[in-house]
Amino acid sequence: MTEPLLSVEDLRVHFHTDAGVVKAVDGVSWSVAPGETLGIVGESGSGKSVSALAVMGLVPVPPARYESGRILFKGRDLIAADEKERRAIRGKEISMIFQDPLTALNPVFRVGHQIAEVIQAHEKIGRIPARAKAVELLGEVGIPNPRQRAREYPHQFSGGMRQRAMIAMALALDPLVLLADEPTTALDVTVQAQIMDLLIRLQADRGTAIVLITHDLGLVAGHADRVLVMYAGKVAELGTIDDVYYRPRHPYTLGLLNSLARMDQRRTDRLRPIIGQPPSLIRVPPGCAFHPRCPFATDVCRRDVPALEPKDGPDHLAACHHADQVELQQSPAAS
């Protein structure tokens, strides 16, 4: 594996609310190398998006507080860096796309104008060449008639086209890292395939590192190199997609894989759900947060928070007291 480009180390982001402290990210570490795709999967409320938002400086402080951790980009800590340095990196070297492109695009400005503005904000370039570059980018992300479409407003674009426009904007400055937060969740599946295809081609051309945040285990299996599984603000498991899908070492990962309906197989039996509900981040169960739903749970799980430790090899980490038992399980993906 090449040297990481962006790494998050022991990040803790807690939100202080009236109802209590929401430990949205509680000791999370990950890294991504040039040209690599890291998948971050988790259910709603698992805190899967928060570390990426923290990278972009989009976590509102307060109510949030950085309790610990570093965000290293090319060796510089973004949390400790001054505002000017951070601004130079965010948006230019690291950019982000979101689930809902409408929130990222300003409805009152033409799409081409908005992309040109992003370019002008970071580069010494005139208005006319910036516009020309915007049109070029729109063409590159597969928008037909880019010259004409650049003069239209976001509401005149379909959902898929908006997402393409947002990708064009995110790529305008040739970032080294692209954070994609549920980029296709709002889209239909055929459009999702188009967008993912686009992201892969752009990645191959430019060597961009992608962090793909999603709840869709299929999307990660198809498009990521490594995957981070989050549960209740913590990392449950981290490894290559083959390790995690075929040799899961955390019961939550295994439970997720077991509970999925599969489109590619004849139905054999009832689904095997994970019992219970994901916890609220305000009241995470003591010990291992997954223990109330875990079939392997013992007293030690109710008492001690399991450390994220290497299993099998140095690059496959799992936070489970009984990881060796999980290994015995047949993973359904290994068919």
Next chain:
Amino acid sequence: MTEVAPTQSPAPAGEITLEAGAGGFGNVENEATVLGIRQQTQFGDVRRRFFRHKLAVVGLVMVGLVFLAAIASPVIATRPPKAQDLTNTLQEPSSAHWFGTDELGRDQFSRVIYGSRIAVTVGLASIILALVIGVTLGAVSGYLGRGWDAVIMRTADVFFAFPLIIGAIVVILVMGRGVTPVVISLGIFSWATIARLLRSSILSIREAEYVEAARSLGAGKWRIVTRHVLPNSMAPVLVYAMVSVATAIVAEAALSYLGAGVQPDVPDWGNMISAGQKFFGFKDYLWFFPSMAVVFTVLGFIFVGDGLRDALDPRLR
């Protein structure tokens, strides 16, 4: 090999609840705490948010004091409000007459206290009247739509275009002075906004999935309106009505001040301000105390309305 999920084969019917019961929903209280689920009722929730709003609580106390004054006027007032004492006219405020006396020697404190009766009566009654008209017409307009909607909304526009005071004066010119004409005139010039608010609220609520669910159960129009649509669209209307009470009280005082309100001998804040006006500059206590009473009451209702809005606003949930 241990199984991950407790149920792995088609379970007989009885086992369904077992599966969910044992794991998912077994220990309700415990689970609710784990989930951080609030355990209050909806009303409790609203109440909790209302009482967290400091200004709302202050407002509630203020309104409470006004109501107390209105209900217990004979107890609180030191003298009958209409009792004249020509030996003690135009007395400055003193321990005998807290707010002084007017040119007929009537105790101003007692008159301010009794004045709260008119204020509260007119304020509440006129808004209740406006609510009855506005909610009925707004509901018809919003739920039945079509021709009804057009007719009602254009009528509302006409009422809307009339300034409240001018409209009320016209009605009172026809009906004569008195509490009832004031209530009616304020009521019929306040319903338009209520009807509009409710209509727009209903237009969004009637598209809600739970309304569709009720329709799919076979619920009739009446049931859907009264059980599903109205309870969910009333919040903005109630907030507006609360603030409107304040507006109505000001309007009533203004009407009386202009000589178009209740009869001049009735102890009423507008009448008192009007009467005190001719002593402006040397007997200022005559208009000052009733004015303060108006301000106090109006602010109270506005604070309560504010708190109510925040407490009912589902976006904060």
Next chain:
Amino acid sequence: MTALVEVENLVKHYPIRSGIVFKHDVGAVKAVDGISFELAAGETFAIVGESGCGKSTTARCVLRLIEPTSGTVRFDGEDITAAGTARLRELRREMQMIFQDPFASLNPRMTVRGILREPFRIHGLEEDGKVEDLLEMVGLLPEHASRYPHEFSGGQRQRVGIARAIALNPKLIVCDEPVSALDVSIRAQVLNLLEDLQKQLGLTYLFIAHDLSVVRHIANRVAVMYLGTMVETAATDDLFERPSHPYTQALISAVPVPDPNRERSRRRILVSGDVPSPVNPPSGCRFRTRCPKFANELSEAERQRCVDEPPALVDRGEGHPTACHYSEARTLV
């Protein structure tokens, strides 16, 4: 197999009106444009398709929550499009709906008890103890009855919605994306519950979904819709193993599966562009503007047929009906 529901040539057009005083129709959104299907008693029939294909409109027309523009819907042999208000009300006991969004489908100002009593009240039925029974059937506790919807998680709310749908012991339940708003780990719980209830109560499901994985798991038969028309219908395994319409093929190939090796070896059939407007759908075959087969494989003469002649939904030798002049079964998963 006896048909519980027969839908024939169902059409729903929403007129587009223009003008302020003198309103006149300037066109129509052709949400559903002539579809037919049958539901056998006790089966799960799924309609899949992407947003705007007309699947939800179809579901609502079947329940007559939306008045169809034309066509008939027969329930137990009776044409419900002709039923009057009173008869329709009676029929509502027989057919129910489970909604997509468990946060929007429960009245926030009613307790769970109020919500579950309502079906009985509406139809003037005895309700003693019924609420508790229903809660138990869907895996909730009697204590939950006094709570309000906002006190529950998404999965629990969906259980309340299911309890309301089964309250009157209906024969048909239309499930409109019943699990798509739920988290992965909760989805399986709710799908299992739906299956158990089907077995226990002998329910027939019309299952509307965009998630093909869920459909493959739960449905007996599947129909694929595109832009208001039905393009292919088959028994579930047949559809997934031998998809024959280019749209079905694109749809299946676009769904990622949670299996890295399989993903690496899969072929994606990408369709170009966006779904055309249902106001002015393309002539002939509606899919031709995005069809990879039309674009890459057909000759000019063959294409002309796609432009001129709307393909009928018939079996062209693949063992199940497809609406494509040049349908051809492929293996994709």
